[in-house]
Amino acid sequence: MVEIICKNLSKTYNNKHSALSNLNVSINSNGIFALIGRNGAGKTTLIRILSTELMPTKGTAKIDDLDVIKQARQVRELIAVTPQEARPVPWMTPKQSIMTYLLWRGFGYSEAKKKAMETLKLFGIEKEADRLNMKLSGGLRRKVAVATIVASDAKILFLDEPTTGLDPISRRDVWKILSEFKKDHFIFLTTHYLEEAEALADNIGLLDGGKLLALGTLAKLRRSMGKSYSITVFDKEAAYMQLKYLGNKITVGKDGNVQLLVSEKVASKAAIKLVRAGVKFSINPVSLDDIFYYLVKKPITGEGYEEEYTK
């Protein structure tokens, strides 16, 4: 069990841009904690503070009761970090990359070499062990970067957007490895792939504008929202005609589809009404995407939703 506690944690860059604002977080968890948020939400800043790289403007952060500023050296014994955009050194091979990182962490030469090969096997890239990193595909390079810290056996792994740039198959490969690895380690990852958080995380934090909006398991987040189903209607006018009695907030996406987040009871009634009227729709349990949009009022990436109105 790992405990991460942040109290009134703030970070302002150049006295202007506030990346974190009085963040109070208490994570007491095993497995994988996923911090999700839009670009600029403060995810990387939080990881950099927790991984002893960045000084907060104010507040404190502790990992397993160790202060990340005052006891940085002890914290570093526990953690390993893959920064966002980390790339393995181009003039080295995957085996050499992992091995040298392990040497930095205090492994002996032969032990590091052995562990590097074992990890490459675990990631299914042992055939690439002796190829130069610069000759690997982007996805393979990302895998090597993740494999490097996984090899360290550190108790806590910080992965800042670990699967960005990976193709869907490689992404799922990494998920599989992280799922295995979480049995004995705590993984703190940031992502803006909501399906990644849904698939992997035991606990999820939603960060926006440097503030934590929600924290908990996916089930808890769903419960706290009070809406358990998402109905998507593919005809804006029909949706309005059939569902206006609900008085619910209707969200219209750029694609013209209408979305409603409703309770189970309301969902069943609305579904019957839509079926009777012959209107095409889909009904699904509320996804993390829905929760994120509900709380942040913006989609996780881009400008996906154009208008929002209540009639």
Next chain:
Amino acid sequence: MKRNILSEVLASVLVNAVYAMRNFPVVLINLLLTPLSFLIVISFVSHGALIGVAIEGAFIMTMVSNGIGLQGDLSHLKNDLKLQDMVVSSPTSAFTYMIGMALSEIMYALPSLIILSVLAVLFLNLGILAALVITAVLIMIFVVSLSLGFFLSTFTSDVIQSWAFSGMLSLLLSTLPPVYYPLTYIPLPYRYIAFISPTTYAAEIIQNITGFVSLSYSSVIIAWAVLLAFTIVLLFAAIKRSRWTDI
């Protein structure tokens, strides 16, 4: 896991020197060419008269360019590859990282130092004292350059900027000052500018001990004192003032 300082130092040497040299041997040729080409040009232009001074200059340039080169290397590892962020959050300390990186720069300097040592034996009549003085001065000038490189690398935000600084500093410290030629070759009003550079003092001490210039006892003491001051101040700045982390 218990810290293993030898492993930590070895990691830096492997990453920054051994694997780069093994996988891209062309870097060695590049590092050899710069000091040796100046040596050749000065020797030809002076019809061989300055070959001894030029060998000493090439020694200094080798140490300066490899020391300053640390800046570009560190900046690349830090800003482009984010490797330094991974090391910062590991049990490795800034000091061991710097020692490892310094040793890696010595590895780059080795081929050039070996060739120059052979030339020194052939063209310079060195006694043990002179050899010891040259070694001490080269170590000091290497520490000066490394410290400067390490210090600046923590402030530059991208590798293009770093390479520009590296090239500029290398030029300002080892090409323009009287390193490949005696100080007296500079016309008097401009001669004083040369004293801004620590390499001027290094060259003066070496040229004096090998008999190419004749300095008064007090001038030699001053040269040693200034060189020592440069070494201590820049080393202190590198250790204490560099932003290894933002903590």
